Amino acid sequence: MRKKITQIAQILSGYHPRKGVDDERIGTHCLLQIRDFNPTRTSIDFEDMALISPGDVRPEMCLQPGDVVFLAKGSQRFGYEIDRLTQPTLASGYFFVLRTTDEVIPGYLAWYLNQSPAQRHFQRFGTSGAHMPVVSRDVLGGLPIPMPDLGAQVKIVEMEQLARREQSLLKQLSEKKRTLATAACLRLAEQSTAPTRSQES
Numbered sequence: 001m002r003k004k005i006t007q008i009a010q011i012l013s014g015y016h017p018r019k020g021v022d023d024e025r026i027g028t029h030c031l032l033q034i035r036d037f038n039p040t041r042t043s044i045d046f047e048d049m050a051l052i053s054p055g056d057v058r059p060e061m062c063l064q065p066g067d068v069v070f071l072a073k074g075s076q077r078f079g080y081e082i083d084r085l086t087q088p089t090l091a092s093g094y095f096f097v098l099r100t101t102d103e104v105i106p107g108y109l110a111w112y113l114n115q116s117p118a119q120r121h122f123q124r125f126g127t128s129g130a131h132m133p134v135v136s137r138d139v140l141g142g143l144p145i146p147m148p149d150l151g152a153q154v155k156i157v158e159m160e161q162l163a164r165r166e167q168s169l170l171k172q173l174s175e176k177k178r179t180l181a182t183a184a185c186l187r188l189a190e191q192s193t194a195p196t197r198s199q200e201s
Contacts, residue, residue: 071094079113
């Protein structure tokens with residue numbers, strides 16, 4: 001069984017500041033921007049978020065744990081589940097916010113948004129804006145999502161997390177091996193160029 005996103009989630013628009021965003025020393029809200037994600041889009045740097053003080057924000061516009069943000073503008077479209085927040089936070093206007101029903105686990109929805117069938121859907125039906133590709137609310141809402149039972153959704157999310165963890169550990173291992181190999185090469189280079197006793201005499 002498949003359901004369109006509009007059947008399993010409410011789609012909210014991100015926040016569009018009335019003026020440009022300048023980091024404030026003190027603000028009432030954080031503003032989630034593309035720059036706050038790591039290069040692989042798997043984590044958020046909460047410490048470096050811009051602070052703003054919007055006066056026209058309703059409580060329901062703020063992100064909640066369990067929301068899924070979807071980057072709708074640009075060529076690197078992706079979904080991400082908000083699992084924690086440090087203070088009231090708004091998603092910038094580049095994002096849509098998906099607030100799911102009980103039929104779908106947020107992590108599963110975020111996972112599927114990043115898979116090739118969803119990406120092909122966005123590529124096919126998205127539009128080219130004045131400066132960048134754009135996925136409209138209708139195109140996002142019309143994406144059909146496979147709907148396994150909740151138990152299967154949990155397993156998929158857990159498998160994805162394990163695969164991501166394995167990838168991270170393999171990367172760390174590779175970096176350590178590279179560091180050790182470089183150190184060994186440097187030692188060999190130094191030993192090879194060290195003067196012998198005959199050369200010293």
